Amino acid sequence: MIKELLENVEEYKIELxxxxxxxxxxxxxxxxxxxxxxxxxxTGMINExxxxxxxxxxxxxxxxxxxxxxxxxxxxxxxxxxxxxLKNGELNLEDIEKLRMVTVSIELLFGIDVSYYISLKQMxxxxxxxxxxxxxxxxxxxxxxxxxxxxxxxxxxxxxx
Numbered sequence: 001m002i003k004e005l006l007e008n009v010e011e012y013k014i015e016l017x018x019x020x021x022x023x024x025x026x027x028x029x030x031x032x033x034x035x036x037x038x039x040x041x042x043t044g045m046i047n048e049x050x051x052x053x054x055x056x057x058x059x060x061x062x063x064x065x066x067x068x069x070x071x072x073x074x075x076x077x078x079x080x081x082x083x084x085x086l087k088n089g090e091l092n093l094e095d096i097e098k099l100r101m102v103t104v105s106i107e108l109l110f111g112i113d114v115s116y117y118i119s120l121k122q123m124x125x126x127x128x129x130x131x132x133x134x135x136x137x138x139x140x141x142x143x144x145x146x147x148x149x150x151x152x153x154x155x156x157x158x159x160x161x
Contacts, residue, residue: 001109002137003062008108008128016025016121024117031115041096042087048115049083052076055110068140078146079106101153102146105132128153 032044039047056076061069085091091099096159100119107114107130115119123129131136131152136144 001060001068002133002140004111005109005133005136008111009133012108012114012120013124016117016124021121024121028115031113031117044115045083045086045099045103048107049080051112052103052106052110053080055112060110065141070144071140071144075144076106076147077101082146097138098150098153101128102149105136105149105153108132109136122154 019027029038032039032047053076056072060072064072079102082091082095082102086096086099097119100116101123104113104114104116104120104123120129123132132149135149135152139148
């Protein structure tokens with residue numbers, strides 16, 4: 001799984017270097033447009049949560065090492081709890097940006113197409129994407145925690161805001 005994560009990161013690195021900021025914004029806009037309608041922040045995040053949960057349930061459990069299943073399940077449950085907090089209006093702007101970056105991190109780990117291109121670009125600009133890869137590498141067999149991943153992402157959200 002980690003090898004695929006690194007391959008995904010390299011593919012996006014190459015793709016992003018050839019895209020202008022305007023093209024990146026368009027790609028993200030298009031990711032959250034369905035039948036000509038732009039999804040709200042909340043609807044878009046719920047859509048991403050469903051995409052991640054379905055991928056975990058139908059593909060990742062079968063592909064990953066059996067010892068990783070419970071670690072990943074707990075991590076995805078923590079992520080889903082944060083999406084529920086967003087749904088209930090309990091997250092501030094900084095928390096929402098972290099949630100986007102965690103979403104990007106999980107999508108890269110699971111090999112899912114990334115939708116938050118602006119957040120992905122920021123993660124590359126700050127080189128935090130490599131810290132995320134290292135975090136998954138070091139902890140995927142033991143314990144992944146939403147808050148620990150957010151701590152890695154904290155530095156870039158402070159600069160974004």
